[in-house]
Amino acid sequence: MTSREQIVTAALRRLNEEPNASMAALAEAAGVSRATLHRHFAGRQELTVAIGRLAQERWERALDEAGVDEAAASGDPARIEATLRDLLATLADVAHEYGYALTEHGLESDPELVARFERLEARELALYGAAQRAGVLRDDMPVRWVSNAVYGLLIGVRDSLRWGDVARRDVTRLLVETFLTGTGARA
Amino acid sequence: MTSREQIVTAALRRLNEEPNASMAALAEAAGVSRATLHRHFAGRQELTVAIGRLAQERWERALDEAGVDEAAASGDPARIEATLRDLLATLADVAHEYGYALTEHGLESDPELVARFERLEARELALYGAAQRAGVLRDDMPVRWVSNAVYGLLIGVRDSLRWGDVARRDVTRLLVETFLTGTGARA
DNA sequence: ATCATCTGCGACATTGATGTCTCACATGAT
DNA sequence: ATCATGTGAGACATCAATGTCGCAGATGAT
Numbered sequence: 017m018t019s020r021e022q023i024v025t026a027a028l029r030r031l032n033e034e035p036n037a038s039m040a041a042l043a044e045a046a047g048v049s050r051a052t053l054h055r056h057f058a059g060r061q062e063l064t065v066a067i068g069r070l071a072q073e074r075w076e077r078a079l080d081e082a083g084v085d086e087a088a089a090s091g092d093p094a095r096i097e098a099t100l101r102d103l104l105a106t107l108a109d110v111a112h113e114y115g116y117a118l119t120e121h122g123l124e125s126d127p128e129l130v131a132r133f134e135r136l137e138a139r140e141l142a143l144y145g146a147a148q149r150a151g152v153l154r155d156d157m158p159v160r161w162v163s164n165a166v167y168g169l170l171i172g173v174r175d176s177l178r179w180g181d182v183a184r185r186d187v188t189r190l191l192v193e194t195f196l197t198g199t200g201a202r203a
Numbered sequence: 204m205t206s207r208e209q210i211v212t213a214a215l216r217r218l219n220e221e222p223n224a225s226m227a228a229l230a231e232a233a234g235v236s237r238a239t240l241h242r243h244f245a246g247r248q249e250l251t252v253a254i255g256r257l258a259q260e261r262w263e264r265a266l267d268e269a270g271v272d273e274a275a276a277s278g279d280p281a282r283i284e285a286t287l288r289d290l291l292a293t294l295a296d297v298a299h300e301y302g303y304a305l306t307e308h309g310l311e312s313d314p315e316l317v318a319r320f321e322r323l324e325a326r327e328l329a330l331y332g333a334a335q336r337a338g339v340l341r342d343d344m345p346v347r348w349v350s351n352a353v354y355g356l357l358i359g360v361r362d363s364l365r366w367g368d369v370a371r372r373d374v375t376r377l378l379v380e381t382f383l384t385g386t387g388a389r390a
Numbered sequence: 391a392t393c394a395t396c397t398g399c400g401a402c403a404t405t406g407a408t409g410t411c412t413c414a415c416a417t418g419a420t
Numbered sequence: 421a422t423c424a425t426g427t428g429a430g431a432c433a434t435c436a437a438t439g440t441c442g443c444a445g446a447t448g449a450t
Contacts, residue, residue, distance in 0.1 A: 019426085035308055038407060049428045054409065119306065121222055154388045160368035161359070161377050162386055168359030172351040181347035190348050198385035199349055201341045206396085225437060236398045241439065 020056045022046060024066050031067070031116040039063075064122060068129045071110070071117035072136060078106040079139050088139075088146035097152045100143065104166070104195060105188045111170040112177050112184070118170065137163065169195055207243050210235060211253050218254070218303040226250075251309060255316045258297070258304035259323060265293040266326050275326075275333035284339045287330065291353070291382060292375045298357040299364050299371070305357065324350065356382055 026046035030037050037045075039060055043053040057063040079085075087099035111118055123129050144162045148155040153162065173191055176182040182190060213233035217224050224232075226247055230240040244250040266272075274286035298305055310316050331349045335342040340349065360378055363369040369377060 039409090040407080049430095050408095051410085051429080052427060055426085059409075060407090151388050153386050157377055157381075157386060158369055158373075160366075161363055161374075161381075164359040164363045164368060165356060165377075165381050165386060167362070168355035168357070169352060170355070171358055172348070172355030175354065176348055176351045179347075181351060182345055186345075190344055190352075194344075194348075194352050194385065196385045196387035198381065198383045199340050199344060199352060200383035201338050226439090227437080237438090238399075238440085239397060242396085246439075247437090 019048070019052075023048060023053060023056055024063070024070060027063055028067050028070070028114065028116060031064075031120075032114075035116060035120060061122075061126075064120065065126050065129060067114075068117050068120075068123045068126065069132075071114040072129070072132050074110050074114060075107075075136055078103060078110055079136065082106060084139055084143045088143045091146060091150055093150040093152050096143070096147050096150050100147060100152065101192050101196075103140075103143070104192050107166070107170055108173050108188050108191050111174045112187075115174040115178070118167075118174060140166075166195065206235070206239075209233060210240060210243055211250070211257060214250055215254050215257070215301065215303060218251075218307075219301075222303060222307060248309075248313075251307065252313050252316060254301075255304050255307075255310045255313065256319075258301040259316070259319050261297050261301060262294075262323055265290060265297055266323065269293060271326055271330045275330045278333060278337055280337040280339050283330070283334050283337050287334060287339065288379050288383075290327075290330070291379050294353070294357055295360050295375050295378050298361045299374075302361040302365070305354075305361060327353075353382065 023042075023046040027042040030042055030045035034041070039053060040050055042063070043050045046053065053063075057066065082099050082103040084099060084103060087096050090096070117123065141159050141163055144153060144159045147153040148157075148159070148162075169191055173187050176187060176190075177184060210229075210233040214229040217229055217232035221228070226240060227237055229250070230237045233240065240250075244253065269286050269290040271286060271290060274283050277283070304310065328346050328350055331340060331346045334340040335344075335346070335349075356378055360374050363374060363377075364371060
């Protein structure tokens with residue numbers, strides 16, 4: 017791991033705890049002098065964008081490994097549902113590890129990041145849409161609502177783990193079941 | 204409405220759009236000079252805390268008007284469910300109007316705000332717990348997860364409205380149904 | 391008319407974070 | 421031994437946001 021990568025991951029860890037940590041704090045977290053931090057990243061913006069990219073790569077890998085595109089194209093309900101559950105399970109981890117990137121607003125100012133975000137989101141929307149057509153998800157909800165609901169629940173996951181409200185091994189089940197069948201008791 | 208209140212509501216409106224807006228921007232949004240803003244609020248902290256208090260008052264009113272405590276104490280499933288639906292509908296509005304307070308981290312540094320937050324949260328947790336015991340909500344989920352899921356979905360509501368993904372008149376139904384029965388199609 | 395109060399305006403001081411620079415030291419390759 | 425490279429330490433400059441102050445004009449009550 018290059019020192020640049022070490023800095024990014026250390027900064028992410030620190031920012032997950034304190035989103036407004038100063039560059040000095042991030043340097044300290046990386047075990048590096050402030051000057052060295054600036055040698056690798058011209059400014060805070062550059063560093064946070066690097067973190068954003070890292071998060072997106074992780075997200076993209078989650079989509080790839082779950083086989084989102086193929087499942088969406090297949091139209092096979094069983095396969096779509098399995099993929100969906102698989103994806104959500106992985107996204108729970110991503111939310112936990114990259115929570116900072118999940119909630120930070122400043123990242124929207126980087127066009128490259130925004131563009132990639134939209135591509136990734138589109139792939140997810142395609143899966144949700146396919147799930148609706150295949151009868152896996154109810155089709156009387158806007159796809160974008162479904163997407164935003166997932167996003168919100170992922171923030172719930174992040175907070176639950178942050179505050180220690182829920183054990184890590186339970187959180188996947190809670191997320192998936194809440195998303196698919198809600199919190200209501202079966203009639 | 205006193206000018207102090209006008210400033211708070213204008214600042215809230217502005218911060219809902221741009222959470223990092225400067226004091227100068229907030230003064231402008233309130234149609235007031237920067238000096239006048241500082242005459243009313245010694246610093247940014249004081250202003251954001253005032254906003255936080257406002258949001259909490261709104262939240263408290265939502266709990267009161269829905270009759271959360273009485274419903275929880277009654278143990279009556281029908282009443283609890285009606286109260287729950289009612290509460291969520293109101294909270295959707297609160298999330299829309301007070302989104303800034305919903306996501307801003309800096310508010311956690313004010314002890315008074317934190318204390319009141321915990322009291323309000325406790326009332327909600329009591330309702331969720333009662334709902335679980337009454338068979339309205341499934342009882343195999345930690346109450347705190349339920350609470351965090353609501354919180355997350357409210358962020359989903361906020362974003363959906365912010366980006367125009369969902370019409371305001373639809374969002375209540377989407378929230379309530381997603382929360383209670385999930386996004387999955389009925390088997 | 392007079393007085394109290396609030397406000398806009400603009401100048402000024404402060405502050406905390408940020409970015410830059412220099413120099414000395416450590417490491418490792420040749 | 422020498423050289424290249426990367427780093428720590430600390431001084432320094434900069435900058436944007438923040439907070440303060442004084443003065444003059446507006447408003448409104450008596």
